[in-house]
Amino acid sequence: MSGVSVAEERAEILAAQRNDDSFATLWDELQWRGLVHVSTDPEALSELLEGESFTYYCGFDPTAPSLHLGNLVQLLLLRRLQLKGHKPLGLVGGSTGLIGDPRPTAERTLNSRETVAEWVTRLQGQVTRFLASDGENAVRLVNNLDWTAPLSAIDFLREVGKHFRVGTMLKKDAVAARLNSDEGISYTEFSYQVLQGFDFLELFRQYDCVLQSGGSDQWGNLTSGTDLIRKVEGRSAHAVGTPLITNADGTKFGKSEGNAIWLDPEMCSPYTFYQFWLNQADADVIDRLKVFTFLSRAEIEDYERQVAEEPFKRAAQKRLALEVTTLVHGAAAAQGAIDASEALFGRGDLAALDESTLRGAVSELPQVVLPPTAKFIARPITQLMVEAGLVKSAGEARRAIAQGGVYVNNAAVESEDRALEAADLLHGRFAVLRRGKKTLAGVVAAG
Known part of the structure; x- marks a missing residue:
């Protein structure tokens, strides 16, 4: 896209995206694509998605300077709802990022306030690249530090903490896993679910936000918000948990030799990113096309046939790598990765590659x-x-x-x-x- 600015190219990518009208409802499409693992009320959610425009959100904690593939699943779910006419809130957690949600095995290292603030800005920039920023349902960025920082500890305990029952909190999967480990869990991380529940309550109050999405491993945190809204406001709200994506052999998806696949090109070069998708196994590639691309059901089913009949051509992997690399890094970077792949194996001119692309290729x-x-x-x-x-x-x-x-x-x-x-x-x-x-x-x- 020579002569096209980054913003113009991003706008073109977003403008080309569509939900698949071969499905009776968006909920049907989300289920077919494997984007729903658990939810509060499937029938009510299906009706909600087909009804009038509503506000929904997903939170991203700045515990690293970049989002990764797990976050991309959420961003694409947010985008599909936005294409349906609903209004997304992208929450980057300036307060929850100072704590971090409990990991199954060990306590997080707390980052400085300055580091977290810098990462908030970086992640906000990434969120806005995947969601339309104009129109009646433009994405709105929010930061939970805005409503938690003014609260004193006493006010927080009185107004929010009193609605949570310790017995229920102890049953949450992440908390239970840590309690049964040698590491244990600090009160700081134990309180994370209270903060996330408070986020949903505040967004419900400020924007009439009625749906939160997240990974299924966050289900306890997601329902802490729906429970809090019900107790405080006497209203119903919804949550959707996407499945944790794994490979066909059961290993965790999104890892490359122990390192996360980041969306920041400085942390994971477009070449490395492209190769990650190109190397997906035949057993996994169709599921990846469903989750990570906007290809239609008919197109994906055709690639499924090609995988079965002509797997040696790796047509599905090539299309997947092209689509997702273009989505994340742009068409020029995707083509550069393809050119580098060809040139490395003698089918192109290495000297013609720009320095950044060549550096990424050699780094592998x-x-x-x-x-x-x-x-x-x-x-x-x-x-x-x-x-x-x-x-x-x-x-x-x-x-x-x-x-x-x-x-x-x-x-x-x-x-x-x-x-x-x-x-x-x-x-x-x-x-x-x-x-x-x-x-x-x-x-x-x-x-």
């Missing part, structure tokens, strides 16, 4: 790190191949070169004495070694 490879360019000394290719793990010995490296199977930046190495020169470094820092068709390593001059 085994690497040899050299001194900065200013101190660069030519290194034999055979030595670099050993250091990178492409071969076990210099002798094996020489034989591979003699057989014509070694490349530097996709150019064949023709001499066993060939050395890597400073001039070989793309963007002054990077080179790609390849043995055969698929075995790769990166060479990086330290910055």
Whole structure:
């Protein structure tokens, strides 16, 4: 999209999104896509979604400087409701982020107020990228620090705390898990569900917000809000818990070698992001298309057929990677990731890749790190191949070169004495070694 600003491209992406009118109701579509694991009242929610415009929300705590794939599930659910004409509130928790919801295993490390405030701003910017900011049902950002900070501890305990029963709080899954662990749970994290319940009450009062969504692991926190509204206001409110997405083998989805897949390109490059989706298993890819894309039921069912009949083509994975990378990082970044994938394996020009894309691609490879360019000394290719793990010995490296199977930046190495020169470094820092068709390593001059 040359010549198109980031804001214009984002607007075009949002404008192209649609719910699938082949379903009788939005609730039917949400269930088909696997976006509903638990809810307060399915029949009432289905009617609510088909009725007049209402306000709903999801909360995101700034416990990291970026949202991740689990948050993306919520953002896409918010967007589907917005497309139906309903009004989203994106809550970034400036107060709950100072505490953090209880993890199943250990107490969180508390971040400073300054850090949390910075992360609030960053996450607010990410939330607004996935929801329309104009029109009658434009997204509205809210921060729970606005209504918790003015309250004294005594006021909070009197006005909110008195409505919570300790016995009920102890039964919440996250709390129960921690109570049964060696770590235990602090009063700080134990009180998190009270704060989240208070959020829903305040949004109900201020905006007539009647629905909260979140992950199913947050169900206890979600229902703390619906219970509080019922006790204090005598009104009903709703909650929807999305399933925790796992792979077909039962492992947690959204992790890559132990690291979360972040939405911030500085924390997870578009190339890495694209490769994550491209590498989805056949058993998982159709479910991913349902949750993470706006492809229609008919399109997804066609990809399901292709997976069954021609899995070697990986058409569903390629479409998934393209769709989600474009959604999160834009069309240019998605195309850059595709170009990098092609170029790494000799089907494109590595020198044509921009520095950011090349850096992201090389970061995924085994690497040899050299001194900065200013101190660069030519290194034999055979030595670099050993250091990178492409071969076990210099002798094996020489034989591979003699057989014509070694490349530097996709150019064949023709001499066993060939050395890597400073001039070989793309963007002054990077080179790609390849043995055969698929075995790769990166060479990086330290910055």
